[in-house]
Amino acid sequence: MAVPVTAPANRVRPVSARHFVRLKLRVMGNNFRGQGWRVALFLVGSLIGLWFAVGAFFGLAAPGLVGDDRYALLVAAFAGGLTVLGWLLLPLVFFGVDETLDPARFALLPLSRRTLVTGLFAAALVSVPTVAVLLGLSGLVVTAGVFGGWSAALVSAVGVVCGLLLCVAGARAVTSAFASMLRSRRVRDLAAVLLAVLAASLGPLQLAGVAAIQDTDWGRLTGVATVIGWTPFGAPWTAGIDVAQGRAWAAPVKLLITVVTIVALLAWWSRSLESAMVGAASAGPTRARPGVTGGVVAQLFPRATGWLRRDRFGALVAREARYWWRDARRRANLITIAVVGLFVPVMVNFGGQGFTFDSDQGFSAAGESSPVLVSLSMLFVGLLAAVTLANQFGFDGSAYAANVVAGVPGRLELRARITAFSLYVLPMLAVVAVVIALVLGEPTWIGFMAGALVATYGAGLAVNSFVSVLGAYSLPETSNPFAMNSGAGVVKGMLTLLAMVATSALAAPMVLAAALLGDAWLWLGLPLGVAYGVGAALLGAYLAGDVLDRRQPELLALVTPRR
């Protein structure tokens, strides 16, 4: 007779972190199978990582190699602190986290949360960036070893490893927490504000950094470094130096600080992981706007697109406009543009003023914020806004099939996508120009600043139209807007870099004009910039649309996630 199947408890073999690591390696390997270009990109990315790691290694080992122990603490605290900060913030703002192992896939398995978290954590450690950081920051071990012998080197090595664990745990905890916040309707906007505040805090930090470089008073800087050394940001990295400089008692305390922080971060991660696992079915559902009357066509068009004709172009724009708001992944990108777009120019231009302010020896000429410097910062903002479209078809995933089946002409498709995105971005760029000009106290600059922004943005749209058609890649179908497939990080980085270089080349005339034309540019900048930007964008859509027409099925295959 059939009896209920029960798990034979005595024969269940325990699952350990090792299994997760092997699973991740296997998934990564399978992703590479039969895709030579992915392997190539991965190798290139690894080489770049290695290059930076070696550079960092010698930089951090320099105090030891030179034999000057004044700077040892300073270098450890600042370099280490910046590393931690970067690991916390960069995934949110730029790069995302590698989610080769999507936590949601483990939801049905009988695993305790502790097993799951340690397993995913161990798997997260297997990546190019972690290896690069480990290698780079090992420079600290050399320094500690030179000044304090084997014991200091050993403590320093333990510290570096702990610091790396801290970085990874922090990145996971923070992105996971933000992902679940962006998913929830209630606190979604709060998350945006928090992100803005985080990015804003980069400003003062940068000012402090500039001031520090100026400051010849090493004593005071060492004081700051000492303080940083007692926070989780600096604790793991400075423990070895402390031993070397005769403060052996500090090392265990600092390591304890680190371990406690790691445990706390993992606990935090484990909490938001739970919500990621149960809420995995839908990525940030938003209700459609209530209270619209009229037919289905009227419902499709958001209020801001009411002026559009009710035709193919209109439908494409309306759908894209809705998607930029409703898709958590796209919205996260918009938030990034808004935040970075405001703060980077402030930092660049005020960093410059900081130079004049603090220095009394020759920096003053380069210090005053100039039209060229402002144009350069505007160039960056325009670049950043446009590069968001570098994988615009990847956002759609296999849903793009609807457009292929309908036979949407490539040029129409690209023009509509550019239009919809610009509905959001152009107002933001206008705000950036006005705010920065006012903050700088140069209201007459608004014109050419806006011109530079629109010109760069338009040129960027042209470049990214091509990139999005030729270099699309699929995004994982998970609920985490920061998630990326393994290998996609490298692809994304390379494509972004390529697009940015090409865009800068195209936008360079705006900076040149700002440098050469002087006062005339104050008036010519806006009309010429806008004409240049709009012309470039239209030309780009025209040319890339032709390519798209010939590549629609291939593009669909590229953006369809392999499940």
Place this chain on the structure above:
Amino acid sequence: MTGEHPALALRGLAKSFDGKVAVAGVDLDVPAGSFYGLLGPNGAGKTTTLSMAVGLLRPDAGGAWVLGHDVWADPVTAKQLLGVLPDGVRLFDRLSGAELLAYHGLLRGMDPAVVDQRAAELLDVLALADAGRTLVVDYSAGMKKKIGLACALLHGPRLLVLDEPFEAVDPVSAALIRDILKRYVAGGGTVVFSSHVMEVVQRLCSHVAILAEGTIKRVGTLEQVRGDRSLEDVFVEVVGGRTATGEELAWLSR
């Protein structure tokens, strides 16, 4: 005009993925006005074949013609005549059902007033009007199939290509979909669909093709293929599957 052309003609369609053959040369003529069932076991290549037939997947070799128009050489004309319900493909699911229909209608170049009227009728008939402003991503699997079908029907295509339209659909909705499709064929349209439900195929189809391992094993009118046996028996014979498990899996019934 297009009268003498088959609604869908496939010639030598072939596709392999990473050296693994998925479809190995499929020839098929779907007569205009027929109700064509495509059968085959899992992994036979049905989805791959239909994707190549409608222009979603570029074939390694061969071609597809819709009412005489080459899908790959003259996609614009061919695609206008086509309505497609792909399988394993997402919809633009962050739109509500109504918004999705409006999008598809306008994308097909339809008049907005006609879109409004037809979409309202379709939502009503398919019992999706109640879902109101719920986004499609939050629909159930069956509801997603139904809204996908509505999108394929909206512009009144001459040929409907449906990949597993009855999957995950409840019996009442299935009956409804059968009625809609029958009326569509009676009105001069042509339907090609893949399915695993023999009973539905038997009840609806005028023609059947059985696909296995990437090639057509049996093809013809329902009567020709079936003979005097049940379609299921023919299918099992063609596919050559096992029908019962012996001693394996004994641990399931402990």
